[in-house]
Amino acid sequence: MRFGIVVFPGSNCDYDTLYVLKDVLKQESFFLWHKDHDLKRADCIILPGGFSYGDYLRSGAIARFSPLMQEIKEFALSGGIVVGICNGFQVLLELGLLPGAMLRNKNLKFLCQYVHVRIENTETPFTNKGKLGQVLTIPIAHFDGNYYTDQNNLKKIKQNHQITLRYCNPDGSLSEKANVNGSMEQIAGLTNEKRNVLGMMPHPERASESLLGSCDGQIIFKSIINYLK
């Protein structure tokens, strides 16, 4: 499997994602420079976390104009597998590959902590190795992760089972408290209608080694590998 990890100026989880895919999961993985026009025959494109262009405007708002985004958009529209993690999710929203937008976290502070997320749909390239309702322990680290969309979109998202991950309690139940950033419908991860594009705020690459406290993030990567096999 060939994983291409996009490097924007200001990306800071690019090396982490590369390390997990290459050194931990032994996949063929490489960086894609944002100024190029070459996806290097990647089977899966990952937009990593970070602060692309400093995120001085809206998060992800400038990165969507990077030259490589043109190829990524075509790749996604033709069914290619694309994952946006954290800032990558924000870029996908700005790009219009996923519906909705991110607001500031409800407590108006940056949040870095472990959260619990529940798998809401296993019939996706990203969660097929998990079980429905399975609770994953994965860290978040963001300022703008409070998902929002209009009622129309929300209806469609629900109808098409696009909600992939929801913030929850350790036992899988939902609550206001567990929804740390205030996301609409507790949305932590979301696919497009065709389910080939995923955006998620939690960082699976930070939860892929037992040394660091959790291996639950591997489920996301292993599902993709399984799907592309």
Next chain:
Amino acid sequence: MIDKETLKEHGITQSEHKRIIDLIQREPNLTELGIFSLMWSEHCSYKSSKIHLKKFPTSGKNVIQGPGENAGIIDIGNGLAAVFKIESHNHPSFIEPYQGAATGVGGILRDIFTMGARPIATLDSLRFGPLSVPKNKSVMEGVVSGIAGYGNSIGVPTVGGETYFDECYSLNPLVNVFCLGIVKKDKIFYARAEGKGNPVLYVGSKTGRDGIHGATMASAEFGEDLEEKRPNVQVGDPFKEKLLLEACLEVMEKDLVLGIQDMGAAGLTCSTTEMAANSGSGIEINLDLIPQREKGMTPYEIMLSESQERMLLVAKKDKVKQVQAVFAKWDLDAVIIGQVTDTHHLKVESKGQTVVNLPVSAIVNLCPVYKREAKSYSPTKFKMDLEEIPLPNDYESAFLQIIKSPDLADKEWVFRQYDHMVQINTAVLPGADASVLRIKNTHKALAVTLDGNSLYTYIDPRSGGKIAVAEACRNLACVGAKPVGVTNCLNFGNPEKPEIMWQFKEAVEGIAQACQFFNIPVTGGNVSFYNDTEGTSIYPTPVLGVVGIIEDLDYITSPEFRGPGDTIILLGKNKEEIGASEYLKQIHSQKSGSPPTIDLDKEKRVQAFCLEAIFKGMLKSAHDISQGGLAQCLAECCILGNNPIGCQIDLNDKIRTDALLFGETQSRILISLEGKDLDAFKDLAKKRRVPFSIIGKTGGKNICLKHHHKTIIDIPVQKVYSSWKNCIPDYFKTT
């Protein structure tokens, strides 16, 4: 002619002025005076501290770089080296908390990547006034979000540190930032300007008028004109620094540069003169070529600007194009502004005129050194009579009051705002004795801790210094690390006051003695004097940053109890020492008595034994006993884990119950182990002559503590947990 008023504005004394004239054989012009005022400021020259800092041990077989460079470097094996340093950004952080703290982070990061190292972690030691005062809350909020704003964006995890509160910091908060980086041993770079005719390049942000006189500002007391100093604080751009970091590491990896220096305090002045002085060369630059953010900047302003995110580098002549290509890739300019010369002078041109022509050694090496008067305070100043301290009527409420004092309460409110996991090396999350970072592609980890107790140091500076080192090393032992190097940030008041100078001299002596004893080299640091506002000095606050190595990742140990039924053991001995304790401060509103005694030999044995037991696989947890004493330590062991767990403790020491619970006697560690390892543990402890006592077992839903078989405390662990957890957030609740 330079008049008295101008000298005063520049913080230059009459005798220093005379010395300048003697050295350069003429009157300096205003720009040149500005250059001297920065480089001869206390902040840059260490003129009051130098003679004392010589006492630190600075060599050792693993030391690659001791004090004097941007950061210290220690060999950690596997062809790698650890690069680390701590710096203060106290003054700017009070004037403009967000930017002051943010640029503090930016500055220390540059010190690390200037040497070729990728920064892998930062830690902060923060001191504020009490949170009951709204102004202090807003300073804290600003500082924490400034650190977060910079560190999170650039992608260097903020993995730990300390946050304490005291009235003495109300008008003078402390923001000390530590950074650790890793470099390949054969890819270390230094601040050198070598080879006549080699081009000098300016990279990074454009120069503006921000931060002019920053270093001079940090070298004087604050008065009521504080608000007017706001323009002296720089503004940070973490995105620009991220680009600079990647571009600099790339040109260094490709071996395109000869020397490199960041423009931190004293900006262009410091980088040009230090690079030349370090190499015995000279530098000439043309200010017309400097990228400028504002129009009409004078040579004086350009030379003194402290605009952030700028670096100066000297490249090989034939590599300039390649250097510029790398910077262009990262959307940065790399502009040739001058060249290396052999004149031993800094020559600065502007609009066809020579505006500065000074010997670099005069600027960098010939600043006067002062042996300032030191005078101890009266020995009875902090006298405390134990007999006059009443025993608490209700130990449970005293216990809870200490747990939920801002000093000892949970700091998650702070570190949750920091990305402490990026770079995926953080093996022990913030809140433990030390932060632990694995080194990728090895089976080792580095541990780091910051430590310093200002009340101990105020009352007894020498003991305070010693204890800071001892405790930091003990913190490392608790996670399984052996200390390898020390950096320190010495925050003190006005050194022109004899009592302050005495505090400094004594604290340095204490630190030096302890470092010598533990055989750990001091590889650099920072002195921050003039922490006085409106005539009041802070408590002397030395902050020690100690780096240690964990030789085997599998043995990383943490403070929390791991499950029910384990045996709880106290290493070391309880003594009747309550002087200078958190207990006296919180329960009896007293800051008196002597700090606990410290016997370095015993300390070393306890630490060595703890490490040995960890690597024999005996220990399930280890936690240092410090502020708040045994009771606080026990509580933390119970509540730091994901699932709080109770314990039953039975103590029989023949000392006052309050001293037993809350005394801060040194050289103690609380550990837990499984019953099956107990015999082997006892044998080893006897062999190593380390005193210990079995004091109880883990389990249950309460923290239950008896003294002489009488129940003193019996509280649900959940109640302790919420008191500890809610303290800081409650102060910041918006109603």
